[in-house]
Structures are given as structure tokens and as C-alpha cells.
Amino acid sequence: MKKKYAPEFKAKAVLELLREEQTVAQLSSKYEVHQSLLNKWRNAVLDGLPTLLTDGRKQDALVKEHEAEVKELYAQIGELSSKLNWLKKKSGIEPK
Secondary structure, three states: OOOOOOHHHHHHHHHHHHHOOOOHHHHHHHHOOOHHHHHHHHHHHHHHHHHHOOOHHHHHHHHHHHHHHHHHHHHHHHHHHHHHHHHHHHHOOOOO
């Protein structure tokens, strides 16, 4: 069974790892976590840093644009469903 670690625990371990005051092996022993897992967490933090430092307004605009697109697509689905039901009805194939 996989053990789950709290985000606070991971953050604390990664911060110490990034300080480079102790080796990965020492921190692995201290936190009772395998070295590869510590390295995985560190890489995830380093890969995610650019997204943390982006302008929030740009992300908000992207979210709004995405929501508008989803709304439009749902409207198209509704319209196409109505047309399909109408065609089935007119052709003699009744929708269930």
C-alpha cells in the first residue's frame, strides 16, 4: 500500500533539500522517505515554479475564455440533439 504524504510535509522536505545544507541521503533518513521520492518532489517543485510566477490576470483571461468555449460547445450539443430528435421523429424512428 502506498503511503500518502501531506503537501506541508513534502514542502518542508523539499525546502530543506533546496537549501543544500544536508545531503539527499541525510534528508531521506531524517524524513524516512526514499531518496528517489525526495528527488521527484524537488523536480516537481522546480518544474512548477514558472507557473507559480505567472501573471494571474492572464490565467483569469484564459479561464474565462475556456468557460465561454465550453458554454458554446454545450449549446451546440443541445442544438444538435434537438435536430437529431426532430429528424428521428420525422423519419419514423421515435427517440426513446
